[in-house]
Amino acid sequence: MNKGIQAPDISFVVARSYPQNIIGCDNQLPWRLKGDLKRFREITTGHAVIMGRKTYESIGRPLPNRKNIVISRSQDADSTNRSFWDPERALYWATTRENALFIADALSITSHKRDIFVIGGAEIYKLFADLYYKIYLTLVFTGKIDGDATFDISFENDDGWKLIEEQECAKSEVDEYPSRFYIYKKKKYNRRYVNPRDFLKIDPLAEKWLLQHLDEIEKANLEHQESLNLFDQQLTLAASR
Ligand SMILES: NC(=O)c1ccc[n+]([C@@H]2O[C@H](COP(=O)([O-])OP(=O)(O)OC[C@H]3O[C@@H](n4cnc5c(N)ncnc54)[C@H](OP(=O)(O)O)[C@@H]3O)[C@@H](O)[C@H]2O)c1
Incomplete structure (x- = not known):
């Protein structure tokens, strides 16, 4: 099948x-950590x-060199002065988790990207809590x-996760607190599979965009599948070492 x-x-x-x-805190980050922001940029750039x-709104603009998908329940593009589909600024608004995933999947597949990053905040981490495979986690030693x-x-004490990287980061002139960076990945992960044509059922805005890109997505998939398979083999090899 x-x-x-x-x-x-x-x-x-x-x-x-x-x-x-x-x-x-008050829709801002509660610290100044230049080193962490630099790493965030390196991890997410291109994706x-x-x-x-x-x-x-807290960031105040689309993140450069990334495809920005913003989730909001509001569909009122006029009163909020939004353009729902703004490929020039790489900014896409989505009204549901499924719609956000559709956009992220389609944009990633067409640009041969293997990862999608959920970057917060608290509500959105909860919304995707059953779906993520890896976490890039910085503990910031702020105290109370x-x-x-x-x-x-x-x-830390959950057997379902494997620690794959850990790095100490000292306090400095540009980093207000010391921190520790971790990458964890799930030991068991149910891969998602998508059929681009199913996306057509999601909503009319998605449909309009998809119809323009369907050929591109399906073509990319044929080429992409080989690199995905290769990637999986490498992952399996790495895990067995
Ligand atoms: N330290 C970090 O790594 C980090 C990272 C990111 C953010 N943050 C911080 O986190 C805070 C913001 O987090 P937050 O939880 O308040 O807000 P958020 O998760 O950034 O955004 C919440 C908004 O998302 C939309 N939304 C939520 N669930 C939805 C759903 N099921 N369907 C459609 N739309 C949905 C709603 O938008 P509408 O109201 O428009 O409908 C909701 O008001 C800020 O302080 C920010 O600085 C920290």
Whole structure:
């Protein structure tokens, strides 16, 4: 049976305070950490990033060199002065998780990208909590601070996760607190498969965009499948070492 196209993997990128798990305060990051922002840029550049409307407003613009997918329940493009499909600025608004995934999958597959990054905030991490494969996690050693958004999932003592990288980052002139960076990945991961033609059922805006790109997506998939298979073989090899 044809399962469809193997969809890109979903990863979270998040920085949280230790020990309270705070990620934000008054719709801002509660710290200045230039080193962490640089790493965030390196991890996500070139990829599709999915974020909540509040995080988008907090950043204030589409992130450069990334495909920005912003989730909001509001469909009112006029009153919020939004363009729902703005490929020139690589900015795409989605009203549901499925729609956000459709856009992220389609954009990633057509540009041969293997990963999609969910970049927050708290509501959006919860919305994708059953779907992510890897987490790029920074613990920021702030001590007790004020905050109104948290990320509370624990990895350290959870047998379902494998630590694949760990790095100490010192406090410095440009990094307000010391921090520790981790990459965890799930030991068991159910891959997603998508059929581009199923996307046509999602919504009329998606349909219009997809009809313009369907050929491109299906062609990309044929070429892409080989590199995905190769990637999987490498992953299996690495895991067995
Ligand atoms: N430390 C970090 O790594 C990090 C990363 C990112 C963000 N942050 C921080 O996190 C805070 C923001 O987080 P937040 O939880 O308040 O907001 P958020 O997750 O960024 O955005 C929430 C918004 O997303 C939309 N939304 C949520 N669920 C939805 C659904 N099921 N369907 C459609 N739309 C949905 C709604 O937009 P509408 O109201 O428009 O409908 C909702 O108001 C800020 O302080 C930010 O600085 C921290």
